Amino acid sequence: MAHTTHTVKRYSGLMDWLTTVDHKKIGVLYLIAGAFFFGIGGIEAILIRIQLIKPQNTFLDAQTFNELITMHGTTMIFLGVMPIIFALMNAIIPLQIGARDVAFPFLNALGFWTFFFGGLLLNLSWLIGSVPDAGWTSYVPLASTTYSTHHGVDFYVLGLQIAGIGTLLGGINFLATIINMRAPGMSFMRMPMFTWASFITSALILFAFPAVTVGLVLLMFDRLFGGNFFEVANGGNPILWQHIFWIFGHPEVYILILPAFGIISDVVSTFSRKRLFGYSSMVFATILIGFLGFMVWAHHMFATGLGPVANALFSIATMLIAVPTGIKIFNWLFTMWGGSIKFTAANLYAVGFIPTFVMGGVTGVMLASAPADFQFHDTYFVVAHFHYVIVGGLVLGLFAGLHYWWPKMFGRVLKEGLGKATFWMFFIGFQLTFFVQHFLGLTGMPRRVFTYLPNQRFDLMNLISTIGAIMMGIGVLMFLWNVLVTSLKPANASNDPWEDGRTLEWTIPSPPPEYNFKQTPLVRGYDAWWKEKMEGNTEMQPAEPVGSIHMPSPSILPFFMGIGLFIAGFGFMFAKDDFNNALLNGLFNNYVVAGVGLLITLTCMFLRSVIDDPGYHIEKEELEDKGVKA
Amino acid sequence: MAAQQAASDQSKRRHKHEGPQKHIVAFIFSIVLTLIAFAAVGSAGEVNTTFIYIILMVMAILQVVIQMAYWMHMKDKGHMLPIVFMFGGAIVALTCIVMAVYWVWWG
Amino acid sequence: MSAPVHADGQWPHEPEKATLEGRNKVLGFWLFLGGEAVLFGTLFATFLALRNSIGDGPAASELFKLPMIAAATIILLASSLTSVFAVQALHQNRVKSMIQWLIATVVLGFAFLGLEIYEFVEYVHEGHTFTTSAFSTAFYTLVGFHGAHVLFGVVWITILIVQVQKKGLNLVTAPKVYVSAIYWHFIDVVWVFIFTVVYLMGKVG
Numbered sequence: 001m002a003h004t005t006h007t008v009k010r011y012s013g014l015m016d017w018l019t020t021v022d023h024k025k026i027g028v029l030y031l032i033a034g035a036f037f038f039g040i041g042g043i044e045a046i047l048i049r050i051q052l053i054k055p056q057n058t059f060l061d062a063q064t065f066n067e068l069i070t071m072h073g074t075t076m077i078f079l080g081v082m083p084i085i086f087a088l089m090n091a092i093i094p095l096q097i098g099a100r101d102v103a104f105p106f107l108n109a110l111g112f113w114t115f116f117f118g119g120l121l122l123n124l125s126w127l128i129g130s131v132p133d134a135g136w137t138s139y140v141p142l143a144s145t146t147y148s149t150h151h152g153v154d155f156y157v158l159g160l161q162i163a164g165i166g167t168l169l170g171g172i173n174f175l176a177t178i179i180n181m182r183a184p185g186m187s188f189m190r191m192p193m194f195t196w197a198s199f200i201t202s203a204l205i206l207f208a209f210p211a212v213t214v215g216l217v218l219l220m221f222d223r224l225f226g227g228n229f230f231e232v233a234n235g236g237n238p239i240l241w242q243h244i245f246w247i248f249g250h251p252e253v254y255i256l257i258l259p260a261f262g263i264i265s266d267v268v269s270t271f272s273r274k275r276l277f278g279y280s281s282m283v284f285a286t287i288l289i290g291f292l293g294f295m296v297w298a299h300h301m302f303a304t305g306l307g308p309v310a311n312a313l314f315s316i317a318t319m320l321i322a323v324p325t326g327i328k329i330f331n332w333l334f335t336m337w338g339g340s341i342k343f344t345a346a347n348l349y350a351v352g353f354i355p356t357f358v359m360g361g362v363t364g365v366m367l368a369s370a371p372a373d374f375q376f377h378d379t380y381f382v383v384a385h386f387h388y389v390i391v392g393g394l395v396l397g398l399f400a401g402l403h404y405w406w407p408k409m410f411g412r413v414l415k416e417g418l419g420k421a422t423f424w425m426f427f428i429g430f431q432l433t434f435f436v437q438h439f440l441g442l443t444g445m446p447r448r449v450f451t452y453l454p455n456q457r458f459d460l461m462n463l464i465s466t467i468g469a470i471m472m473g474i475g476v477l478m479f480l481w482n483v484l485v486t487s488l489k490p491a492n493a494s495n496d497p498w499e500d501g502r503t504l505e506w507t508i509p510s511p512p513p514e515y516n517f518k519q520t521p522l523v524r525g526y527d528a529w530w531k532e533k534m535e536g537n538t539e540m541q542p543a544e545p546v547g548s549i550h551m552p553s554p555s556i557l558p559f560f561m562g563i564g565l566f567i568a569g570f571g572f573m574f575a576k577d578d579f580n581n582a583l584l585n586g587l588f589n590n591y592v593v594a595g596v597g598l599l600i601t602l603t604c605m606f607l608r609s610v611i612d613d614p615g616y617h618i619e620k621e622e623l624e625d626k627g628v629k630a
Numbered sequence: 631m632a633a634q635q636a637a638s639d640q641s642k643r644r645h646k647h648e649g650p651q652k653h654i655v656a657f658i659f660s661i662v663l664t665l666i667a668f669a670a671v672g673s674a675g676e677v678n679t680t681f682i683y684i685i686l687m688v689m690a691i692l693q694v695v696i697q698m699a700y701w702m703h704m705k706d707k708g709h710m711l712p713i714v715f716m717f718g719g720a721i722v723a724l725t726c727i728v729m730a731v732y733w734v735w736w737g
Numbered sequence: 738m739s740a741p742v743h744a745d746g747q748w749p750h751e752p753e754k755a756t757l758e759g760r761n762k763v764l765g766f767w768l769f770l771g772g773e774a775v776l777f778g779t780l781f782a783t784f785l786a787l788r789n790s791i792g793d794g795p796a797a798s799e800l801f802k803l804p805m806i807a808a809a810t811i812i813l814l815a816s817s818l819t820s821v822f823a824v825q826a827l828h829q830n831r832v833k834s835m836i837q838w839l840i841a842t843v844v845l846g847f848a849f850l851g852l853e854i855y856e857f858v859e860y861v862h863e864g865h866t867f868t869t870s871a872f873s874t875a876f877y878t879l880v881g882f883h884g885a886h887v888l889f890g891v892v893w894i895t896i897l898i899v900q901v902q903k904k905g906l907n908l909v910t911a912p913k914v915y916v917s918a919i920y921w922h923f924i925d926v927v928w929v930f931i932f933t934v935v936y937l938m939g940k941v942g
Contacts, residue, residue: 103761168772176765179711180757206715206768207722210776218783218878225867227874228792229783235790235871243729244779247722294722298729306733609896612909650822657818664810667937668803674941682941690933694926701821701922708754711764715771723778727785734786 011554019554021105022514026112027090027409033116034083040123041076042476044068049433049469052462055454065450066133067152071126073136074156077256078163079119081394085259086115086170088401089198091409093174095505095512096192098183098521098528103176105552106608107169113562115166121569122159125152132156135448137245138219140230140238145223151573157220158569164209164216165565171205174198183504184543185523189283192503192527193269193276194401196283197262200290204251204258207294212248215241224572239304246297254293257389258286260397261328264350267400268332270500271347272339275527278331285324292321302373311370318368325361329354344498345419349400352427353393360388363438378448381441387434391472399426399479404498411491411511414482422478429471436461436468502530507540515549518623546624548617555613557604564604568597656700663693748830753915755908762912763919770923777927780882781934784875788939792870797939800865802856806936809852810928813887816845817925820918827914832906835914839898842921846891853884876935883931886924893917 011019020026048068051060060068094102102108125131130150134143143153178191178199191199219241221227228234230241269276276282298306298314306314332354341347363385367373376382399422407413440461445452452458496506507529508517519542525531532540571594579585587593667689670682699705704713749755753763788797823838857877860866867877894917901910 104765107765172765172768172772175715175768176761180761180764203715203718206772207718207775210772211722211726211779214776214779214783221874221878227867227878228790228869228871229787229874229878231871234869235787235792236874237734237786237790237871240730240734240783240786243733244726244783247726247729247779294725310733606896609893609913610900612904650825653818653821653825657814660814661811664807664814664932667933668807671803671937671940679941683938686933686937686941690929693929697817697922697926697929701817701925702919712767712770715768716774719771719774719778722775723781726775726779726782730782730786735788 015556016554018559019109019556021109021552021554021558023090023094023102023105023108024409024512024514026108027087027092029112029116030083030087030090031409033112033119034080034087037075037079037119037123038081038084039476041072041080042473044072044075046469046473048072049466051450052452053466054463055452055459057451060450062450063133066135066448067131069448070132070135070138070152070156071123074122074132074160075119077136077252077390078160078167079115079122081256081390081398082167083115083119084398084402085201085256085394086112086167088194088263088398088405089170089174089259092405092505093177093195093198094181095408095508095516096195096503097178097181097186098504098517098523099177099181100516100520100549101181101552102173103180104169104173106555106558106613108173109555110558110561111166111169111173113166113558114169114565115163117562117566118159118161118163118166118569121162121566122155125155125159128155130155137242137249139245140219140222140241141232143219143223144230153219154223154573157216157223158573161213161216161220162562162565162569164213166562167205168209168213171202171209174202175206178202183517183520183523186504186528189280190523190526190528192262193265193279193282193286194259194262197258197265197286200286201255201258204255204290204293208248208251208255211244212252215244215248218244220572224575239301242301242304243297246300247294249300250297251290251293253386253389254289256394257397258289260353260394260401261286263397263401263404264332264353265328265335266503267346267350267404268335269527270404270498270502271342271344271350272336273342273500274335274339275502275530276331277334277337278327279526281327282331285327288324289321292317292324296321299368299370299373302370303377315368315370319365322361322365329358329361342500343420344403345414345416345423346400346403348420348423349396349403352423353396353400356388356392356396356427356430360385360392363388376441378446379441380437380445380447383447384434384437384441387437391430391434396427396430399423405505406486407493407497407510408505409511410487411493411509412486412489413493413497414486418478418482418485422475422482425478426472426475429468429473429475432468433465433472434468436464440465496529502527504528504540515551515618515623519546520544546620548619549623550615550617552615553613555608557608561601561604564597564600564602566597567600568594571595571597652700656696659696660693663689663696749908750828752827752830752906752908752911754912756912759908759912762916766916766919770919773923777879777882777930780879781930784879784935787871787875790871792872794869794873795863795865796942797872797876797935798942800860800863801936801940802859803936803940805852805856806932809849809856810932812845812849812852813925813928816842816849817922819845820921824915824918827906827911830906832901835906836898836901839894839901839914843891843894843898846887846894846921850884850887850891853880853887880931880935883924883927886927890917890921890924894921 017025017029047060048065051057051065090108094100128151130152132138132152132155134148134153134156138153138156141147178195182191218227218229222229222231228236230236230238232238265276265282296314296318298310299318302311343351363381367376367382367385403414403419440458443457445458491511493510495509497510498506504521504523507521521528521540522543524541529540571588571591574588575591575594577588579588667686670685674682698716703709754760819838819841823835823842826835826838865873867874897910897914897917901914904910
């Protein structure tokens with residue numbers, strides 16, 4: 001391929017991380033940022049549990065408690081677990097499909113930085129002193145200016161809108177990557193389950209996030225510009241917010257859990273040393289769950305009085321989801337059946353996931369029954385249910401994925417013994433925390449209330465729950481310790497450190513070179529690498545000769561686009577405040593700050609449009625020098 | 631690589647370019663459908679309101695289908711995925727609209 | 738891939754899809770439009786939910802003036818036609834003709850925007866402001882979102898015209914022009930629903 005050599009500035013150190021468009025580095029950035037927010041959300045959880053350790057505790061006041069539950073939910077879902085999912089998707093999907101890069105490296109970086117600055121904006125509310133306090137669902141009229149007079153909910157709407165842009169871009173990027181960038185022979189029905197699950201998750205992001213963006217815009221217009229969407233006095237309708245929120249919110253929980261299903265499928269199959277049982281039914285079940293996820297939102301709203309017909313329809317639709325989910329559960333069990341199972345730390349998390357998630361699923365079916373839901377509604381039974389699916393499901397899945405792919409991402413295997421100990425600490429802590437909450441709910445303890453009276457049979461169970469939460473906290477610290485200890489070891493993981501790798505990511509070095517595959521591999525079947533191994537091959541067949549590889553240039557623009565939105569967010573939020581300072585008043589009240597922020601972002605978009613990115617090439621000789629085997 | 635090869639094979643054949651006629655026809659169709667819709671509104675008061683709503687929606691959907699097929703090239707080959715994803719978006723959009731009409735407007 | 742023409746010196750049949758970058762761009766943009774469909778669907782849902790909540794403000798049937806809406810509709814439909822002609826010129830590598838059609842599109846787009854701004858100013862004079870009622874808030878939000886998309890579109894296409902004049906029409910610029918045309922048609926499609934659902938149904942009552 002004839003081409004002119006372009007010299008591209010390649011950065012090192014901090015600038016390298018700020019300008020990177022390499023999906024593996026962006027994956028690491030997502031992991032660090034996600035872990036940071038996960039830590040904040042975790043501390044919030046521990047504070048909530050300390051407040052509830054005994055009746056009439058005065059550790060926190062009611063307002064702080066409301067702020068903590070709001071920020072715990074919002075931070076964990078939007079800023080904690082979703083970025084960690086994106087970290088794994090970034091680090092692994094291009095490798096699993098045999099691609100050198102994602103479809104849109106620049107957008108990928110932009111997605112990260114907008115997510116990061118949105119999350120930062122939301123969490124700066126703690127330092128500025130007015131924190132969101134209307135719950136993670138931010139129901140109106142509680143979240144309207146009538147009942148929430150400070151800037152808390154403004155942080156919520158602006159932070160989540162900015163972070164939401166990043167998530168949407170990420171979703172589009174992964175869809176395009178999986179559709180267009182697969183290696184020769186990697187047909188859709190040969191893709192590993194994690195890639196499939198991420199594909200469906202990305203589609204759900206694409207269709208669900210615009211809805212919440214609109215919902216947040218409506219709430220923002222009501223709060224900042226005097227709109228009437230939810231103002232009953234002027235004809236607005238608060239139920240509308242609930243519908244829009246849950247039309248997004250229900251698919252969101254599938255956005256969270258589907259990647260975990262994918263991780264579990266890959267981990268269970270690898271460590272059972274067997275082909276995944278019922279692969280095509282797994283794919284079908286994933287698609288079906290994705291579709292049904294959009295048709296059940298109103299089961300969050302039984303208590304608003306939808307009428308018997310709607311209640312019955314949404315009950316049945318919700319219970320239907322148990323069918324494809326059941327298919328998955330049995331497929332995992334049948335994969336393990338007769339396999340030669342290795343209980344590595346990753347596999348312990350995966351095996352622990354299965355019964356825990358089943359429990360969350362069963363309480364889900366209980367909640368789907370509208371008459372029963374009137375009893376369960378707003379009690380700790382609901383809290384127990386969704387923590388069983390999100391922590392017992394997704395977080396265990398993420399830990400499984402992190403242990404499994406850590407050597408691929410960082411070239412070092414996490415300490416197995418410590419990993420197993422972490423699993424037991426976290427798993428037992430989790431069951432202690434949330435199992436008793438089912439019974440707290442059935443006994444009648446309402447959620448979102450900052451304290452309770454003694455001798456209502458709540459006392460002991462709350463104590464147990466708090467002890468469990470502290471154990472989970474210790475578990476997370478043990479994991480961090482493991483990361484720290486491991487990072488001090490030499491990076492000497494082999495291509496296939498588990499020795500049972502089945503998919504393409506285990507055919508290349510750990511961590512992979514920036515171009516991933518020296519030669520694009522030829523995929524000859526499902527579990528492509530396993531198939532080659534079974535035929536006695538030690539490497540994949542290449543689909544092309546060794547040649548120079550085209551790479552995209554790094555760019556600082558995504559970082560500044562994120563900063564621009566961050567500044568604009570502050571500008572809009574404080575546009576009507578009186579600062580007792582002529583300069584600040586002049587800047588904020590005339591929308592100068594908001595304008596400058598938007599201008600920064602738009603200028604960066606303009607620059608991106610007019611400046612062509614020729615990229616650069618890694619030459620054949622350079623590839624040979626490294627002596628890297630593809 | 632392979633795709634590039636295929637593309638250049640394609641360009642070696644004298645490629646046929648469609649003329650402007652089809653698009654002008656689509657434009658005339660759009661105008662006619664728009665006129666019918668405006669005319670239907672002119673008959674408000676004499677005809678049942680629900681009936682007019684139905685006429686209006688049918689005209690709008692027809693017009694959108696024509697424009698998507700011809701102007702957005704969705705009738706051309708290689709547009710399976712755009713159709714799938716636009717259809718997916720339309721289903722979710724329709725879900726929102728059914729929600730709003732059923733529970734808020736009528737409710 | 739900045740080669741001015743295709744490897745064999747011929748202009749490909751579908752230049753926007755001749756490179757992997759181009760194919761990614763076109764596909765990614767279609768995906769984005771799928772999301773935009775949900776965005777506008779939610780805005781339409783909001784408007785439909787609140788269309789009769791006029792409070793003390795004017796009702797839709799008193800407010801809307803159909804001749805102006807008809808003019809705006811014809812203008813936007815015509816701009817869609819000029820845009821599709823630009824894409825035809827793009828496929829045939831007729832740069833000059835393509836730029837002329839793009840300029841026509843931009844001019845029509847600005848004409849539409851001018852009408853819309855005039856319309857909004859009129860409404861405000863008649864006591865139909867953003868804060869009047871739930872109906873007015875929903876109206877300005879839905880129609881304003883569409884207007885903002887039109888504004889973004891004309892600025893974008895203008896930047897592309899200048900780019901094509903500077904860099905020429907090649908396999909880098911062709912996908913950009915193609916994608917902007919798809920975006921422009923999508924805006925037109927949304928407008929078809931806006932004039933139907935907001936204006937015509939509003940006029941019927």
